[in-house]
Amino acid sequence: MNIYFTDYFNVKPGVLKKYGAFNISLINDLPLFIDPFLIFTSKKPTYKKLHDQIITYLKYLRDMSADGLVNESQLRTWYMFKEVKQLWLGYSLSGNEGSGLGMDFAKALNSNLNMIFSDFGKEHKKITKGSHLEKVCLIKSGVGKDNISDFTANLIKEYLLEYTQQFAKKHINEKFRKVVSVPRVAFNYDIGVWSPKQYELPWFNGDYVLLTPKDILTKEENWINRHELIHDVERIADSAGDEQLRSQVNQYLSMALFKDKDKEPTKADKEKAYTYLLEKYPKLIEYYIRSKENRGNEAIRQSELKVTESENFFILQVANFVNQLESKTEFYKCDSNTLEDARKRILFLKEEIENNNGYRLFYNDGKPIQRESDLQILYRLTWFASPSDFNSEVNNGCGPVDFKISRGSKDKAIVEFKLAKNSKLKNILAQVEIYEKANRTKNSLKVIFYFSEDEKAKVDSMIQELKLENDNSIILVDARSDNKQSASKVKQKK
Secondary structure (H helix, E strand, O other): OOOEHHHHOOOOHHHHHHHOEOOOEOOEOEOOEEOHHHHHHOOOHHHHHHHHHHHHHHHHHHHHOOOOOOOHHHHHHHOOOOOOHHHOEOOOOOEOOOOOOOHHHHHHHHHHHHHHOOOOOOHHHOOOOOOOHHHHHOOOOOOOHHHHHHHHHHHOHHHHHHHHHHHHHHHOOHHHEEEEEEEEEEEEOOOOEEEEEEEEEEEEOOEEOOOOEHHHEEOOOOOOOHHHHHHOHHHHHHHOOOHHHHHHHHHHHHHHHOOOOOOOOOHHHHHHHHHHHHHHOOHHHHHHHHHHHOOHHHHHHHHHHHHHHHHHHHHHHHHHHHHHHHHHOOOOOOOOOHHHHHHHHHHHHHHHHHHOOHHHHHEEOOEEOOOHHHHHHHHHHOOOOOOOEEEEEEEOOOOEEEEEEEOOOOOEEEEEEEEOOOOOHHHHHHOHHHHHHHOOOOOEEEEEEEOOHHHHHHHHHHHHHOOOOOOOOEEEEEOOOOOOOOHHHHHHHO
16 A cells, blocks of 8 residues: 555665655655754765855845845745645644745744844854854744744755655656656845746656655754753853853843742743843853754764654554555455544554554653644554545534544544643543534544553543543553563563
8 A cells, every 4th residue: 555655656665765765654744854953963065065055045134134124025035935845744634734934934033133143154253163044043932843844945945856856767767757847946146036947756646746865854853942942041051151141141030030039930931031031142042052063963863763763653663554454454444434443543553652662752862742743643644545534623613623534424433632631631521522513423532642650540530520431432542651661672572
């Protein structure tokens, strides 16, 4: 059955692996992102050139915004980009359509270049070894790795197109290729516009497909990221070796956070105070970036590990499971209804996560990454061979449900994937009938993932309070790491 790039284009996985590209799913985006720091810290001359191109473009934007008179048309041309959906990477839970970079992102980036980072491109002469795209996204919250990945992908799109074309011409039959004109590929600095270029690329379902080198991908936060910066502001100030800066930071925090000794500062208080500090003393960002530059090899090791884990789980384990189901079972036959089909796929994920080391995908440095989106993507991949109509994030007036599966008007089921820590979990369990009525079905499944013994106890108590102990529509999935055996120990026992 066809799920991945190599399936659709009849390429041996080993050939793609040797080329260095990630074997994307052409059913659904996979939660991987381009990290510009991995381009910066690479020893490959091609990547060094790519990073220089990124910085050159940002310096152009800085120069154009120097007088503060960038108009809306220029913002749209220079800052706003559609997601490069042909990469099949990101957070989309159905297909590969993402939101792209909108006007809010454009205005924030332009403002940062114009005011806070007017010296962008000259930092390496002072504290850091080089300039970084991520820097201009660190001040304001709400600019995540998906935004940075989208922006980077657009700025290196010409390279990605050439990278894919080279592979396609050598390894993909011409009947699966098509010459296409791709918009916004090369930037003309003389007139300030993006121009299209033609390429011969893999063609699938009415669109071209792009490959991405694995060594520029990450799964977790970008190596340079706001969350870590905010968390470490005080440590960064203390370790910077700049006595004046450290004194200014400590003095401000004493006034802003600890003026009232009887009141503990809230998370919102700290966020506001640290954001002000970064705006007033952007040198803090320089010291933070320098510390990340000095640990560039660690960034490479971590990304390799996480991308390999994603590859093993999203590709190898799912593909092996599909092959077994296809050859040895009747999993893909339509003898059962949508509710039972939905249940079978949930039980598969439960088995993989609880007993086949699948839980590892949801941890980073031993800490759980509790994102419902990762779980939902895995579930989406198990539906690729079904004739059922499968929709995600359906809203029928009572709030969105994660998935609705239907096979005609009389056979429908809805599925909710929730984390045990979800603050609205109790309401969701208590109001299931409302969701079912809105979707015109009495069939629903609620899948709850827990990451600790305390979370399990909380869910058990909730279910008991709602008198749902015998409700077989509720399925609990144990994603704990402290009660699992490592793969090596399992092999030794066998």
